[in-house]
Amino acid sequence: MKILVCVSVVPDTTTKITFTDNDSQFNKAGVQFIINPYDELSLTRALEITEASGGTVSVITVGEADTEPVIRKALAMGATDAIRVDASPKDGMYVAAQIAVQAKSGEYDLVLTGRESIDYNGGQVQGLLAEMLNWPLINVATELDADASTVKATRDIDGGRETLSCALPAVVSAQKDLCEPRIPNMRGIMMARSKPLNVVPATEKYDYTSITSYELPPAKSGVKMIDAAKAEELMDLLHSTEKLF
Amino acid sequence: MAVIVYAESDNGIYKKSSFEATTYGKDLADKLGTDCIAVTIGNKGTQNLGVYGAESELNVSGSTFDSFNPQTYATALSEVASSNGGDTIVISQTYTGKSIAPLVAVKQDAALVTGIVDMVDTSNGFTVKKTCFSSKAIGHVSINHSKRVLTLIPNSYKIYQDGSEISSSEVSTSVSDADNNTTIEATDKVTGKIPLTEAELVVSAGRGLKGPENWDMVEELADVLGAATACSKPVSDMEWRPHSEHVGQTGITIKPNLYIAAGISGAIQHLAGVGSSKVICVINTDPEAPFFKAADYGIVGDAFDVIPRLIKRAKEIKAS
Numbered sequence: 001m002k003i004l005v006c007v008s009v010v011p012d013t014t015t016k017i018t019f020t021d022n023d024s025q026f027n028k029a030g031v032q033f034i035i036n037p038y039d040e041l042s043l044t045r046a047l048e049i050t051e052a053s054g055g056t057v058s059v060i061t062v063g064e065a066d067t068e069p070v071i072r073k074a075l076a077m078g079a080t081d082a083i084r085v086d087a088s089p090k091d092g093m094y095v096a097a098q099i100a101v102q103a104k105s106g107e108y109d110l111v112l113t114g115r116e117s118i119d120y121n122g123g124q125v126q127g128l129l130a131e132m133l134n135w136p137l138i139n140v141a142t143e144l145d146a147d148a149s150t151v152k153a154t155r156d157i158d159g160g161r162e163t164l165s166c167a168l169p170a171v172v173s174a175q176k177d178l179c180e181p182r183i184p185n186m187r188g189i190m191m192a193r194s195k196p197l198n199v200v201p202a203t204e205k206y207d208y209t210s211i212t213s214y215e216l217p218p219a220k221s222g223v224k225m226i227d228a229a230k231a232e233e234l235m236d237l238l239h240s241t242e243k244l245f
Numbered sequence: 246m247a248v249i250v251y252a253e254s255d256n257g258i259y260k261k262s263s264f265e266a267t268t269y270g271k272d273l274a275d276k277l278g279t280d281c282i283a284v285t286i287g288n289k290g291t292q293n294l295g296v297y298g299a300e301s302e303l304n305v306s307g308s309t310f311d312s313f314n315p316q317t318y319a320t321a322l323s324e325v326a327s328s329n330g331g332d333t334i335v336i337s338q339t340y341t342g343k344s345i346a347p348l349v350a351v352k353q354d355a356a357l358v359t360g361i362v363d364m365v366d367t368s369n370g371f372t373v374k375k376t377c378f379s380s381k382a383i384g385h386v387s388i389n390h391s392k393r394v395l396t397l398i399p400n401s402y403k404i405y406q407d408g409s410e411i412s413s414s415e416v417s418t419s420v421s422d423a424d425n426n427t428t429i430e431a432t433d434k435v436t437g438k439i440p441l442t443e444a445e446l447v448v449s450a451g452r453g454l455k456g457p458e459n460w461d462m463v464e465e466l467a468d469v470l471g472a473a474t475a476c477s478k479p480v481s482d483m484e485w486r487p488h489s490e491h492v493g494q495t496g497i498t499i500k501p502n503l504y505i506a507a508g509i510s511g512a513i514q515h516l517a518g519v520g521s522s523k524v525i526c527v528i529n530t531d532p533e534a535p536f537f538k539a540a541d542y543g544i545v546g547d548a549f550d551v552i553p554r555l556i557k558r559a560k561e562i563k564a565s
């Protein structure tokens with residue numbers, strides 16, 4: 001089985017978010033970039049599946065040259081090879097269109113993504129890709145198995161979970177609980193250096209959306225502390241002042 | 246031109262977020278000088294969507310839609326949009342909404358913006374605010390395209406109910422069972438509880454509660470208030486609580502009107518999922534707990550002492 005894992009390169013989860021150029025650009029200075037945590041899950045699960053029943057795992061990133069150290073980490077986790085579409089990702093539509101081209105030409109059986117990128121929280125690419133490829137979509141999967149012709153998965157739904165299956169080829173997005181993310185070992189890191197990382201140009205043109213500026217969420221006006229001895233007051237405040245119940 | 250709103254229902258019951266999307270669609274349609282058309286798929290709810298602002302309502306029904314499949318639902322919604330001049334499609338960002346929105350965007354060759362938290366600004370083009378960096382920032386997205394699919398984060402827009410009742414009509418689509426490309430084998434849903442994603446009030450607890458046996462008081466406080474329960478990641482990792490209660494960066498993102506957090510430190514990854522809650526109350530023994538910085542009300546105290554007293558007082562208020 002040939003699996004393609006989409007990897008987005010995002011700021012570490014503890015990053016303090018700031019902006020430059022009149023709040024129009026995300027400030028990358030001093031920020032550590034990582035594999036999007038959900039993509040770490042889909043990559044790990046792809047490796048588990050191919051190690052058990054054969055196949056290859058390729059990773060793909062739409063990103064500029066500065067994403068390569070993070071792509072090498074994905075190779076160090078065990079991916080066979082990598083593709084970097086050389087472009088600055090504009091929006092989900094743009095990214096999905098580039099990946100769709102590669103997914104088709106590479107004749108993959110299964111494309112995995114994360115539930116969302118933790119930078120722009122789009123949750124878009126998986127659905128866009130599925131539709132562009134005309135493949136079934138299983139979104140937010142917490143369990144995933146695949147054989148030569150079908151995938152079986154469990155996914156989150158509002159208020160619960162559901163188990164479902166579909167024929168390959170398909171697109172599946174990873175949700176937490178899918179597996180424990182694999183940590184690259186020394187051997188993996190050494191081997192990653194010589195694994196193929198193919199850089200291809202972006203071919204698809206989409207510029208439907210652009211982020212023009214950012215703001216920080218409104219700050220809280222300050223916390224009102226209530227003496228623990230009079231904790232009951234909290235309920236009176238929530239009832240009479242905030243009118244919440 | 247028209248604004249199309251997908252009014253999602255689950256087995257004959259509208260989600261609250263569908264009313265919110267309808268009101269949002271109506272206000273947006275007014276701004277754009279057009280109509281708001283609500284579309285239902287499958288077994289729709291009983292309320293009249295006109296009350297929430299819809300000017301007309303179109304229903305797609307049939308047994309094909311008994312089980313949810315992104316492809317059948319997206320095709321139906323897209324076809325109805327096309328045949329009614331819909332150029333802006335509003336979908337609330339539930340799990341279902343998130344699965345169909347991208348498909349509809351590709352079918353319509355439309356721009357897609359997800360994570361929307363506020364009304365569109367049409368004063369200079371078409372700009373909309375979306376959450377970014379796991380709620381740590383808000384991005385202003387400019388849409389440079391004549392068709393758009395927008396998904397709205399639940400609890401971001403005020404619902405009103407002053408519209409007038411409308412009649413609805415059945416519409417047909419090309420969708421058949423053959424379009425359903427997944428097979429659902431089993432569904433496991435929590436019943437009789439308020440789903441966290443739809444809850445307006447949430448009571449949550451963390452590792453400070455020491456063990457699963459201590460959750461009775463959390464549930465009781467939630468019950469008295471009519472709230473849903475949530476928990477921090479370690480609590481669901483240790484299986485003290487079901488995974489469906491885990492909120493935060495890697496769990497569910499919620500935006501309730503009230504979030505009460507007991508015995509949760511307030512790590513940045515936890516705040517990523519709950520920081521946009523309207524009123525945040527924190528109960529923690531440690532006055533230095535970072536959560537207090539994000540709180541509206543704080544009590545430095547022992548949850549085992551404070552929660553039972555909150556329950557008692559809430560019961561008294563309710564009884565009076």
Ligand SMILES: Cc1cc2nc3c(=O)[nH]c(=O)nc-3n(C[C@H](O)[C@H](O)[C@H](O)COP(=O)(O)OP(=O)(O)OC[C@H]3O[C@@H](n4cnc5c(N)ncnc54)[C@H](O)[C@@H]3O)c2cc1C
Binds near residue numbers: 037454507529548
């Ligand atoms: C990539 C990544 C993603 C993550 N995603 C999430 C996520 O989605 N959600 C999430 O929650 N975490 C997430 N985390 C974990 C997060 O960093 C914290 O470790 C976690 O939120 C801590 O949970 P806690 O507050 O319940 O426990 P602790 O940090 O152990 O805090 C317990 C708190 O309880 C207080 N306490 C103790 N006893 C009492 C008492 N009797 N009464 C009142 N207070 C008491 C303590 O003072 C302390 O503040 C993530 C971490 C990483 C690295």
Ligand SMILES: Nc1ncnc2c1ncn2[C@@H]1O[C@H](COP(=O)(O)O)[C@@H](O)[C@H]1O
Binds near residue numbers: 092117
């Ligand atoms: N620039 C990118 N390159 C490769 N994959 C991406 C990129 N952006 C997003 N993805 C994939 O799509 C998923 C959803 O991303 P998003 O729609 O951006 O939230 C991510 O978890 C990745 O698997």
